[in-house]
Amino acid sequence: MKAVATWHATSTIQAAREACGGAGYLAENILPQLKADTDVFTTFEGDNTVLLQLVAKGLLTSYKQEVQDLSPLETARFVAEQVVDTVIERTSARKVIERIMDASPRRDDEDSLFDRAWQIAAFEDREEHVLDSLVKRLRNAGRDNSFEVFNSAQDHVLRAGRVHVDRIVLEAFVGAIDRCTDPDTKALLERVCDLYALSNIEADRAWFLEHGRFTAQRAKAVVAAVNELCGELRPRARELADAFGIPEQFLAAPIIAD
Ligand SMILES: Cc1cc2nc3c(=O)[nH]c(=O)nc-3n(C[C@H](O)[C@H](O)[C@H](O)COP(=O)(O)OP(=O)(O)OC[C@H]3O[C@@H](n4cnc5c(N)ncnc54)[C@H](O)[C@@H]3O)c2cc1C
Structure with missing residues (x-):
């Protein structure tokens, strides 16, 4: 969480700085x-x-503990059926997620981009596939030179960690929305959660396309949906920022006063 959150903070501040042009570089506007x-x-x-x-x-260790005593056939079955429930353990939002998944008609049309169950399934499927293929890659490489094998699979290793955290964040978000009792806030959070899920998929659409998860048409629909959501949420940016309770002195930049 720390890794993903701090990378996010750095890129967000950079985007904000550029959006303010040269003024964003002035010390008085706080961003530097x-x-x-x-x-x-x-x-x-x-x-x-x-x-x-x-x-x-950590994920590989859990995987190994779960599969080491299984025959190849049992392993294949395990991978197909249980990875999400055991290795890719669901967060405290498990019950909420299960309810959402059970209630979903699992469509594949354009509107389903906004279907929470479709979004969760996309994140879970990606995590499961990345982890499973990483295990195969490491296993096929043999045991003699494990340090080199691990290092040469760095891109894959890091992706496994990253998509795991991305899914944990989505599930935590879904759990928090479920606990929210104010209907207006809940509706707003649902849209922000859509934006989180879809912008994440948008940024990774090369993977979804490369792995035959999407058609090119669907990938384009994801981009359009993100643009639509940004437009819809833009007027509520201040309201969303205020929800973090940021003290006024940290917002005392002349560029905001203007
Ligand atoms: C301002 C500041 C305050 C700090 N305060 C404290 C403190 O109070 N207490 C304390 O104990 N420490 C402190 N640190 C140290 C800090 O914990 C280390 O800087 C940090 O752990 C990174 O280690 P490093 O600087 O040796 O970088 P390195 O580990 O050398 O990393 C350099 C680069 O190599 C990459 N890299 C390293 N290992 C691998 C690997 N196995 N595989 C692939 N890539 C790798 C990294 O991703 C990075 O890009 C502080 C550092 C800073 C900058």
Whole structure:
């Protein structure tokens, strides 16, 4: 979570800085200081890349514990049926997620992009496939040179850690929406959650296309949906930012006053 959140903070501040043009570079508009303060978070308290490796190693260890005593046929069955429930353990939102998945008609039309069950299934499927193919890759490479094998699969290892965290964030979001009792806030959070899920898929659509999960048409529909959501949520940006309770002195930038 730390790795993904700090990378997100760094890229968000950069986007905000560029959106303000040269004024974003002025100290009085606070962004340079924010950038300087948050940048190092990607390194200290554990370098982000190394932390994601640790997440992936944890997932591989769970996988090994679950599959080591199984025959090849049982392993295949395990991979097909149980990875999500055991290795890719569901978060505390498990009950809510199950309810959503059970209630979904599982369509594949354009509107289903906004179907929470479709979004969750896309995240779970990606995580399951990435982890499963990583296991196969490491296993096929043999045991003699495990250090080199692991290093040469870095891209795959890091992806396994990353897509795991992405799914955990989505499930935590879904759980928080379920606990929200105010109907207006809940409706707003549902749209922000759509934006989180779809922008994540949008950023990774090469993977979904490469692995035959989407047609090109669907990938384009995801981009259109993200644009639509950005337009819809834009007027509520201040309301959303205020929800974090950021003290006014940290918002005291002349560019906001203007
Ligand atoms: C401002 C600041 C304050 C700090 N405060 C403290 C503190 O209070 N207490 C404390 O104990 N430490 C502190 N640190 C140290 C901090 O924990 C380390 O900087 C951090 O763990 C990264 O280690 P490193 O600097 O040696 O970088 P390295 O580990 O050398 O990382 C350099 C690059 O190599 C990559 N890399 C490293 N290992 C691997 C690997 N196995 N596979 C692939 N890539 C790899 C990294 O991703 C990174 O891109 C602080 C650091 C800073 C900058």
